[in-house]
Amino acid sequence: MKSMEKIVSLCKRRGFLFQSSEIYGGVQGCWDYGPLGVELKRNLKEAWWQDMIAGHNELLKPDTAPSSFEMVGLDCTIIMHPQVWKCSGHFDLFHDHMVDCKESKKRYRFDQVRGRWVEYQDKKIFVSTLAEIETELDDVRRRGMKFFRLRNKDADKITIGDESITLDKLDSTTEVLAPDAKNLDTLTEPREFNLMFKTTLGALGGEEDATFLRPETAQGIFVNFKNVLDSSRVRVPFGIGQIGKSFRNEITPRNFTFRSREFEQMEIEFFCHPNQSQEWYRYWRDRRLNWYVSLGLSSDSLIMREHHQEELAHYSVGTADIEYAFPFLPEGEYGELEGIAHRGDFDLRSHMEGKLDPSTSPMTVELNEHGKPKYRGSGKDLSYRDEILGEKFVPHVIEPSAGADRGVLAFLCEAFTEDEAPDEKGKMQTRTVMRLHPRIAPIKAAVFPLVKKDGMPEVAREIYGDLKKHMTVFYDEKGAVGRRYRRQDEAGTPFCITVDTETLENQTVTVRDRDSLEQSRIHMDELAAELQKRIGGV
RNA sequence: GCGGGUGUAGUUCAAUGGUAGAACAUCAGCUUCCCAAGCUGAAUACGAGGGUUCGAUUCCCUUCACCCGCUCCA
Numbered sequence: 001m002k003s004m005e006k007i008v009s010l011c012k013r014r015g016f017l018f019q020s021s022e023i024y025g026g027v028q029g030c031w032d033y034g035p036l037g038v039e040l041k042r043n044l045k046e047a048w049w050q051d052m053i054a055g056h057n058e059l060l061k062p063d064t065a066p067s068s069f070e071m072v073g074l075d076c077t078i079i080m081h082p083q084v085w086k087c088s089g090h091f092d093l094f095h096d097h098m099v100d101c102k103e104s105k106k107r108y109r110f111d112q113v114r115g116r117w118v119e120y121q122d123k124k125i126f127v128s129t130l131a132e133i134e135t136e137l138d139d140v141r142r143r144g145m146k147f148f149r150l151r152n153k154d155a156d157k158i159t160i161g162d163e164s165i166t167l168d169k170l171d172s173t174t175e176v177l178a179p180d181a182k183n184l185d186t187l188t189e190p191r192e193f194n195l196m197f198k199t200t201l202g203a204l205g206g207e208e209d210a211t212f213l214r215p216e217t218a219q220g221i222f223v224n225f226k227n228v229l230d231s232s233r234v235r236v237p238f239g240i241g242q243i244g245k246s247f248r249n250e251i252t253p254r255n256f257t258f259r260s261r262e263f264e265q266m267e268i269e270f271f272c273h274p275n276q277s278q279e280w281y282r283y284w285r286d287r288r289l290n291w292y293v294s295l296g297l298s299s300d301s302l303i304m305r306e307h308h309q310e311e312l313a314h315y316s317v318g319t320a321d322i323e324y325a326f327p328f329l330p331e332g333e334y335g336e337l338e339g340i341a342h343r344g345d346f347d348l349r350s351h352m353e354g355k356l357d358p359s360t361s362p363m364t365v366e367l368n369e370h371g372k373p374k375y376r377g378s379g380k381d382l383s384y385r386d387e388i389l390g391e392k393f394v395p396h397v398i399e400p401s402a403g404a405d406r407g408v409l410a411f412l413c414e415a416f417t418e419d420e421a422p423d424e425k426g427k428m429q430t431r432t433v434m435r436l437h438p439r440i441a442p443i444k445a446a447v448f449p450l451v452k453k454d455g456m457p458e459v460a461r462e463i464y465g466d467l468k469k470h471m472t473v474f475y476d477e478k479g480a481v482g483r484r485y486r487r488q489d490e491a492g493t494p495f496c497i498t499v500d501t502e503t504l505e506n507q508t509v510t511v512r513d514r515d516s517l518e519q520s521r522i523h524m525d526e527l528a529a530e531l532q533k534r535i536g537g538v
Numbered sequence: 539g540c541g542g543g544u545g546u547a548g549u550u551c552a553a554u555g556g557u558a559g560a561a562c563a564u565c566a567g568c569u570u571c572c573c574a575a576g577c578u579g580a581a582u583a584c585g586a587g588g589g590u591u592c593g594a595u596u597c598c599c600u601u602c603a604c605c606c607g608c609u610c611c612a
Contacts (some may be wrong), residue, residue: 005605013549013563025585025602093612100539100609194611215612251539251610259611318574336611390576431574478565482573489573500571510572515572 005131005327007416008256010432014490015413016040029261030255031405036491039442039472041264041408047295047439048266048402049073051242064286066279069270070238072228076220078245082211085196087350088219089358090212094195099167099187101178110190111168113179117161118144125184130168136164147177164432197247213247218246218399221269223348224463225382236384236395237280239270243404255328257405258335265403269347271384271395277342278317280398285320285340288400292322292337292407296437297414301325303334313358317390324410337410338402345394348382352394360537413442415492434492435515438535444471445495445531446488452477460499463509463524467497470528471535489514495531 011017015034019026033041056071057492082432085091099110108130115128118140125147131139137160144158145151167173173187196212214220221240230238243266253259271282285304293299307319319341323334346363350356357366366374385392415434438444447464449456457477464475474493476484487495496512502521503509509527510519522530 008604009549019603022603026604028603090612098539099608248612254605448572452570454571456571480570480573480575482575484574485572486574498572512572519572
């Protein structure tokens with residue numbers, strides 16, 4: 001049985017994950033990687049970088065891709081110019097105003113709750129509802145009548161306002177019947193929930209120097225688009241990848257590292273011709289799903305969830321989430337590992353012209369009450385000139401955005417297995433094994449002398465030293481060999497190399513496989529090559 | 539942010555208004571030729587702050603963290 005409790009406890013016990021600042025009681029939503037965890041996470045990030053960026057061959061067209069393409073990397077700062085977040089839309093989106101209902105204890109986005117004025121005799125109240133647009137009027141009528149204790153036959157005695165308006169357009173909430181309340185005036189004052197971490201540039205900085213820790217790494221790529229074009233001779237279609245920390249002040253961090261306040265992203269912004277964006281979207285969506293499977297996530301536990309048309313910004317051809325059946329979720333529910341979004345030209349154009357209004361088509365710059373751009377863009381030309389087509393255009397963007405910490409968590413959950421094997425007394429013992437893919441396993445191989453005598457430790461140490469030049473290895477000569485095997489099972493080490501009597505005679509060692517428990521005999525000199533073959537990847 | 543629950547050793551759990559125990563894990567030694575064996579020994583814990591009390595890990599308050607449900611999740 002995979003329980004989150006067991007996984008969390010193993011992570012702590014073996015040094016995969018610790019709570020941040022634990023000796024002071026911990027900090028909500030912050031987690032540290034221990035000695036094993038840091039290797040696992042590094043391996044995952046390196047596998048991503050290798051498979052997406054460094055190892056990409058721009059000369060060959062992948063089978064399923066519309067054409068060949070280039071990939072380059074980037075590493076941007078966490079603190080950026082404040083205007084970046086205004087034009088990206090994060091400044092507005094992350095400054096939600098929320099109200100709490102004192103009666104129902106529910107919380108609502110202030111600008112998302114709508115309703116109508118309802119009048120009966122001398123009394124006028126504002127009935128709010130979360131119902132869909134189509135059923136909104138009926139819901140307001142029903143709740144309004146209930147409030148005034150009217151029967152169906154009295155339906156015409158109340159007057160319902162023609163206009164459906166949101167709470168933020170009201171002067172006060174004292175006459176408001178909250179969506180889940182029976183009484184009036186149960187809402188608190190709207191309060192700001194700032195989901196971005198505010199910080200200050202410069203030691204003496206005041207409010208005008210305020211900026212934010214980035215809530216995503218993507219914007220660093222967009223604002224460097226021109227720099228990359230000018231310096232690296234890449235041509236559309238091409239992608240820019242980045243791995244780095246991002247910060248979101250989550251209201252309710254929970255579920256171990258799944259929703260952390262400080263987390264690491266692995267993002268690609270892929271720039272292509274608008275006419276080809278749909279094909280590229282499908283290519284990246286399928287390729288990214290396969291990547292997780294190739295590293296050992298079971299396809300039964302993964303789903304690709306395409307967002308419905310109504311969830312999409314109008315400029316987007318599609319957005320899909322790759323989701324994993326985390327053990328802390330109820331049966332049949334999935335948590336997001338990665339989102340692949342078609343972003344059109346929203347980002348590049350917003351950084352050129354000023355923040356666009358995504359609800360307009362074609363998109364125009366969002367204006368303030370004076371008819372000026374609400375947030376001014378950089379004014380720099382971020383379009384692309386295709387010399388072959390003789391065409392100038394703003395590329396469309398496909399964004400595969402993965403959470404590194406969520407990936408690590410998914411692989412930990414997937415790897416955790418318990419099986420039962422009889423010990424030498426015939427008593428059943430539980431064996432805990434982390435079946436991590438050899439490519440991401442923190443330790444690739446452990447080296448043991450079978451016993452701590454007869455010159456076996458000396459030979460084993462020599463092998464250890466040689467292997468260390470090629471991969472992460474672990475040396476252990478303490479206690480019974482069975483116990484040492486079990487320890488490595490919990491760490492997810494795929495191979496254990498044991499020096500025995502035969503080694504002293506013919507220089508062969510046994511290689512024990514973590515999953516099959518099978519042992520094969522290999523000559524010492526071939527060990528590094530053989531292990532690298534079995535680990536796969538690069 | 540709301541409601542409920544839980545905080546004791548590295549882990550999983552006991553007990554107690556007056557000296558805090560166990561199992562496994564860890565370390566040292568002996569033993570050991572292939573899957574958590576055995577023997578001997580060792581180290582290690584009451585989340586934090588305040589209050590009540592002669593005395594608090596235990597009772598009370600506050601706080602922090604974790605778990606469950608709601609809420610939120612661009």
